[in-house]
Amino acid sequence: MEAFGLALQKASASEQINQREIVALLSADAEQMPALFAAADTVRSNTVGDAVHLRAIVEFSNYCRKNCLYCGLRRDNKSLPRYRLAEDEILQAAGKAAALGFRTVVLQSGEDLFYSAAAIARIIERIKQKHDLAVTLSLGERSREDYRVWREAGADRYLLKHETADERLFRFLKPGGDLRERLRCLHWLKELGYQTGSGNMVGLPGQSLATLAEDILLMRDLNVEMAGIGPFLPHHATPLKSAAGGTLELTLKTLAVTRLCLPGAHLPATTALCTLAPDGRRMALGCGANVIMPNLTPPGVRDKYLIYPQKSDITEQPELALAGITSLLAELARPPATGYGHAQNFSGGNGNGKLEGRVYQ
Numbered sequence: 001m002e003a004f005g006l007a008l009q010k011a012s013a014s015e016q017i018n019q020r021e022i023v024a025l026l027s028a029d030a031e032q033m034p035a036l037f038a039a040a041d042t043v044r045s046n047t048v049g050d051a052v053h054l055r056a057i058v059e060f061s062n063y064c065r066k067n068c069l070y071c072g073l074r075r076d077n078k079s080l081p082r083y084r085l086a087e088d089e090i091l092q093a094a095g096k097a098a099a100l101g102f103r104t105v106v107l108q109s110g111e112d113l114f115y116s117a118a119a120i121a122r123i124i125e126r127i128k129q130k131h132d133l134a135v136t137l138s139l140g141e142r143s144r145e146d147y148r149v150w151r152e153a154g155a156d157r158y159l160l161k162h163e164t165a166d167e168r169l170f171r172f173l174k175p176g177g178d179l180r181e182r183l184r185c186l187h188w189l190k191e192l193g194y195q196t197g198s199g200n201m202v203g204l205p206g207q208s209l210a211t212l213a214e215d216i217l218l219m220r221d222l223n224v225e226m227a228g229i230g231p232f233l234p235h236h237a238t239p240l241k242s243a244a245g246g247t248l249e250l251t252l253k254t255l256a257v258t259r260l261c262l263p264g265a266h267l268p269a270t271t272a273l274c275t276l277a278p279d280g281r282r283m284a285l286g287c288g289a290n291v292i293m294p295n296l297t298p299p300g301v302r303d304k305y306l307i308y309p310q311k312s313d314i315t316e317q318p319e320l321a322l323a324g325i326t327s328l329l330a331e332l333a334r335p336p337a338t339g340y341g342h343a344q345n346f347s348g349g350n351g352n353g354k355l356e357g358r359v360y361q
């Protein structure tokens with residue numbers, strides 16, 4: 001049997017596959033792709049089940065101290081009007097999420113030190129006091145102490161995408177950044193008992209299938225509870241404006257292989273994927289995804305959180321978006337989950353990310 005078939009057989013039987021085998025799967029051609037997607041869908045159904053977790057995302061500040069080459073929020077993008085939501089506005093958005101039936105709110109921002117650790121902790125506490133919501137944070141790289149304070153305040157999960165496992169590419173894309181420091185943050189988050197999410201972009205300039213395989217292996221080594229995988233989409237106000245973007249096909253293949261390698265993880269059908277194809281969400285749900293993150297950022301500022309262009313959710317009203325999602329899920333016979341959607345493979349605060357021994361440590 002050829003390399004693709006052998007790798008798929010092994011991955012479908014829950015055997016660990018190596019970098020070469022992951023590359024064989026990522027190389028799937030048009031004839032092989034349906035088998036890859038079907039295998040990922042079966043693994044998804046057998047491990048995390050058919051229910052789809054809905055997480056309301058609130059993007060509360062688009063200020064950022066960093067200057068990532070691919071991102072519209074980078075500090076040198078002077079054409080972007082900046083905004084910060086006040087504490088009460090964040091609370092209101094969380095309240096709306098609870099009223100619409102969400103069980104998780106994701107608080108996301110650029111790396112904005114305007115909000116002190118204590119201010120974020122207060123927001124988490126107020127949300128937890130008032131609403132029956134799990135809280136996910138996605139606030140970038142902060143100190144271990146900040147992460148600790150937020151965890152104690154009640155934060156359940158933290159998303160910190162590693163973006164690329166290629167150290168050189170990481171340094172190029174994130175000036176002043178260091179992959180090892182990012183991984184240190186992920187390790188801290190694990191130690192502190194967060195359900196921890198990472199993720200990567202597909203189609204970055206200079207990225208190869210071997211790099212993508214390293215991304216997947218890194219997330220497997222970290223034992224992440226969540227993995228966000230989306231295409232790189234060039235933004236007109238960034239240095240990478242003329243670069244070619246990631247493709248739908250390769251993004252879906254990466255998602256499917258990630259499901260095979262991290263069977264119990266939560267994998268969102270990312271908004272970036274929906275930007276590439278109107279039915280991107282449906283496709284992602286068919287090849288391993290089990291999470292959707294509708295946007296509950298207040299309408300007055302939602303169009304200013306443009307990490308990448310033509311973001312598909314900036315005009316959608318939450319009620320309408322939710323109705324669309326509900327009907328899609330009914331069509332796919334994938335019920336919306338009713339619980340918090342805590343990670344199945346979550347082992348809780350023992351720092352079990354096996355970082356040691358890999359080259360990026």
Ligand code: SF4
Nearest residue numbers: 064066068071074110
């Ligand atoms: S990717 Fe994140 S850290 Fe980098 S500029 Fe954008 S918001 Fe800031």
